[in-house]
Amino acid sequence: MGRDSATGQRFRGKEVLLAAALLLPNLILLAVFTYRPLVDNIRLSFFHWNLGSPRSTFVGWANYAEWFTSEDSRTVLWNTLIFTAAAVVGSMVIGLALALLLDQKLLGRGPVRSLVFAPYVLSGAAVGVAFQFIFTPNFGLVPDLLKTLGITPPNFYQHSGWALFMVTATYIWKNLGYTFVIYLAALQGRRRDLDEAAEIDAASPWTRFTKVLWPQLRPATFFLVITVMLNSFQVFDVIHTMTRGGPFGNGTTTMVYQVYQETFVNLRAGYGATVASIMFVALLIVTLLQVWVMERGRQR
Structure with missing residues (x-):
């Protein structure tokens, strides 16, 4: 009995050593390239620092107070919420519709599946450049199509609302x-x-979707809500290529683009770190809420 216990302990000890050997390199990489920069960013948010200056000045909560009381911050936050919500809902609804369609036994569905997935692997900057020509007022595809339908096309580059719609539609197409x-x-x-059971019971298509199919898609939907939201919240390349945060200053500026502007354009690295820290806290809270909702759903 004692020999078996000692053998079991040695075996568990080897398992622990093997797990440590496999996990330790990844934990070191996470600590060096993820958690250390995160801590440094939060620390920097309490300082006023110009990127070209060798010194920084401690200002406490002044950067946070400035962001929460600024009129520009309200515009940026509103742009971020609209862009993220539209990107999440739009890409998921259209993606599910295409998945339902191309899950059927259709002729040539393999190449069509590849065509649907292809934009995702393209560079966001390349997609942004391509869609600049699509929305260009004088000869763009979208304005020409609207003119053909007898609709006066808007100037997507001179109206903040239409510019935000333009970059959102572009990102949805890329992320679809x-x-x-x-x-x-x-x-x-x-x-x-x-x-097969629903078909035997002669259930309607809507009943099949809501009562049979949708419950099986909930885990995938939960996963997509989190990942698409995180990705959408951090979109930079499409916005920078198409509008550079404009028109009229902050027309399409989101929080991640504000981090770039404040840090590398206005050279206010401390204030840019503040915006990044606020983004991190907001995403952490939303993610924890989503996990909590998912866990409650599993317990029911």
């Missing part, structure tokens, strides 16, 4: 392949016997 692939994988892994 990601949500499409995740939903398609979830559809192909669903239980077919439930579909």
Whole structure:
């Protein structure tokens, strides 16, 4: 009995050493390249520092007070919320619709699936440049199409609302392949016997979707809500390429673009770190709330 216990302890000890050997390099990389910069960024947010200056001045909560009382911050926050919400809902709804369509046995669905996914692997800057020509007032595809339909096209580059719509639509098109692939994988892994049972019961298409299919898609949906939201919250390349945060100053400026502007354009690295810290706290709270909601759903 004692020999078996000693053997079991040695075996568990080897497992612990093996786990430590596998996890330690990753933990070191996370500590050096993720957590240390995060701590440094939070520390820097309490200082006033010009990137070209060798010295920084401690200002306490002054940067945070300035951001929360600034009129520009309200515009930036509103742009961020609209862009993120529209990107999450738009890409997920369209991605699910395409996944449902291309999950059917259709001729040529393989190449079409590849075409739907292809924009996701393209550079955001390249997509932004391409869509600049699509929305250009004089010869763009969208204005020409609207003129053909007898609709006066708006100037997407001179109106803040239309400019935000333009960059949001561009990002949804680019990100669509990601949500499409995740939903398609979830559809192909669903239980077919439930579909057969619903068909035998002569359930309507809406009942099949809401009562049979949708519950099986909830884990994929929860995963997509978190990942798409995090990715959308941090979009920089499309906005920088198409509008550079304009028109009229902050027309399409989101929080992540404000970090760039304050840090590298206005050279206020401390204030830029403040905006980044606020972003981090906001994303952390939203993610924790989503996890809590998901856990409550599992317990029911």
